[in-house]
Amino acid sequence: MTEDAPSFDGLIAACGLPRIDARALAAHASGRTREWLAAHGNEAVAPAIAAQFRALARRRAAGEPLAYLLGWREFYGLRFAVSPAVLIPRPDTELLVRWAIEHAPPEGRVLELGTGSGAIAVTLALQRPDLRVTATDLSADALAVAAGNRDRLMGAAAGRLTLLQGDWYAALPAEARFDVVVSNPPYIAADDPHLRQPDLACEPRGALTDGHDGLDALRAIAAGARRVLVPDGCLACEHGWDQGAAVRALLTRAGLSGVRTLRDDEGRERVTFGCGRAPDAGADAEP
Ligand SMILES: C[S@@+](CC[C@H](N)C(=O)[O-])C[C@H]1O[C@@H](n2cnc3c(N)ncnc32)[C@H](O)[C@@H]1O
The missing domain is CATH 1.10.260 (434 Repressor (Amino-terminal Domain))
Structure with a gap:
């Protein structure tokens, strides 16, 4: 040689x-x-x-992430196209997806806020073909990546996933209502030194941090949830391992009940969910 x-x-x-x-x-x-x-x-x-x-x-x-160099990352057994316009989907997020697969009601309407590559929304739509899924993002470039993944991975079923651009709930038509809202929002605090690691520095900053304390996006998502949820609908959010108590407080303050946090395989608090009350569950069921 x-x-x-x-x-x-x-x-x-x-x-x-x-x-x-x-x-x-x-x-x-x-x-x-x-x-x-x-x-x-x-x-x-x-x-x-x-x-x-x-x-x-x-x-x-x-320091460029392998996924950006290859142009794809596997999530839930599917190959998602990724570019520097989107967060690279993490295996941690499968916890949120599994929750939604188990808890979305039959024929339910699901909203994902901040879809990035579309990994959560496309996986949900494929794992639960009975669901109608809407996914939003602030970034038009991210939505273009999500649309590519939707069209390639869902084929003829792509019509079951609607993509909308806008700031959290502002992306939605006024009359939109959902049985389940899920989100993996930017939750890293702006002063977290991890943001300076070379691989994270390559990902879109707006996908990682709210530019503040790491809870701004979660505050907005929790505060707006009951307006778009049906009375017994549920909101579930991924968050940092040390944000469980704060996110439980946000969901409770937003009028959701049965608020609980799921732990990952290492025992860290990573997904918190809460639901509106069923119409017959009490006089205070409606906001
Ligand atoms: C942590 S990434 C999650 C991406 C994808 N859902 C995932 O789990 O791999 C957060 C996403 O939220 C989007 N985002 C940030 N601020 C937003 C806002 N105000 N309204 C809507 N989407 C927003 C970002 O563009 C990014 O795609």
């Missing part, structure tokens, strides 16, 4: 990245599967592909 015609095994060993990242970038640069690379890694690589791999590896080493 000459220096001009390196193998992928050689390129991967030389790039200094963790093997799992390097192999993913090699597969991306070559258009081959990781399985093909495992079997053919010692074969000579065309110079243009080697150059593309080295360029991607340099960007990864500088």
Whole structure:
């Protein structure tokens, strides 16, 4: 093997990245599967592909997230297209999705606020084909990514997911009502040092932080929920592991009852939900 015609095994060993990242970038640069690379890694690589791999590896080493370099991230077993216009969907968010799959009533109407790539809304619509889903975002660029994912992953069923642009509930027609509202809003405080980590610094700032204490978006979402929920409808929000008590207080103050927080596999509080009262549950059921 000459220096001009390196193998992928050689390129991967030389790039200094963790093997799992390097192999993913090699597969991306070559258009081959990781399985093909495992079997053919010692074969000579065309110079243009080697150059593309080295360029991607340099960007990864500088901190660009792997998902942006590959252009996709898997969520709930589906491959979602991502770009720097959207948050990279996190496995943590599957907790919120599982809650919604279990709790949305048959034939229910679901609203997702702040859809980004559309990972939550598309997954819900595919896992529960009886649901009608509306998803919103402030960012037109994010909605374009979500629309691409919806059309590719939902095909003929794409009509069951409506995308709307606007500031939280302002995106909705006045008469819109939902059985379930879910959101994974920006909840990192503006002064959180994690925002300066190279990978987070590549993601849209408006998807990560409210620019304030990390609770502004959750305040707005909680405060507006009862106006769009049917009387016994429910709101569920993802939040930071240390925000459980604050979010429970916000949902309670917003008039929701049965407020509870779900923990992730590590025992951290990550999703809080509450519901309006059923019409026969008491005189104070209606706001
Ligand atoms: C944490 S990301 C969640 C993205 C996606 N739902 C997910 O879980 O991967 C928050 C999303 O909220 C959107 N967002 C931020 N402020 C908003 C606002 N005022 N109104 C609507 N969407 C907003 C951002 O553009 C971003 O897409």
